[in-house]
Amino acid sequence: MSGRVAARLAELGITLPDVAAPVAAYVPAVQSGIHVLTSGQLPFVDGALPATGKVGTGPDDVSPERAAELARVAALNAVAAVRSLVGDLDSVVRVVKVVGFVASQPDFTGQPGVINGASTVLGEIFGDAGVHARSAVGVAVLPLDSPVEVEIMVEVG
Template identity: 65%
Template sequence: MNSEPSSTPEARLEERGLAIPEVAAPVAAYVPAVRTGQYIYTSGQLPVQNGQPIHTGKVGAEVSLEDAQAAARQCTLNALAAIRAITGELSAIKGIVKVTGFVASAPDFTAQPQVINGASELLGEVFGDVGVHARSAVGVAVLPLDVPVEIEMIVEV
């Protein structure tokens, strides 16, 4: 999806009824994002709003695929907040390089890529061609705060 050049990523988010939240407070001893040269690396971002997880539990058990995709979108918004705290605006992003998604999964759940599509599709809608990225979707036993999804990103600025 190509976006109009005059439209900013923030405007495209707003058109979808979304906004970049305040930077989520870390749950341990780390910073939300670090810049080195032309790249920003985010720490793993959880699906929290107003300091609380929007969903908890394992995908394929307590959490549906649709709720897990929504959690992935929230993680992505939180990652973008950490990036914007460094760049000042999302238009500074020249490319989404890599997205890594971790999915707390029930033992028989194998649709981790579909969960992380919640993040990838949002990035495509907001950034167009700039949002095309490499990706990993990894099933794990448990994540911090019992959330179902965690996302980390590498972007070029």
């Protein structure tokens, strides 16, 4: 991997992971015309979830700060899925949309702050092209009891 985005990743000290293996009947990403859409990416690190459970403020909950770190990891997994299709990330014209899901305790309303972990790293990697539309959604539970899941749509050219 070489080019502008590769240089930026190196500058940030980020090594993109291998594409996470699907946990069901789907593919990590598809390209349709000028867009690449990823499946929801969990924050797998070396094939395992580093944390599980609901996000909240209780003593047994995943903290919002930890969940934001996990959203960052999930976003990096999504970028890896994009790279698996397009090869050179310099072909990414812009990040169009991010959808983030947060497995939340019923009284937790800080989903936007959690998903900032994903949005921030995309901005760090892609600069102005990383500015995107976004949804941050609280849900009762996510696959494998993951605290977060992130999907992205990028335009390539």
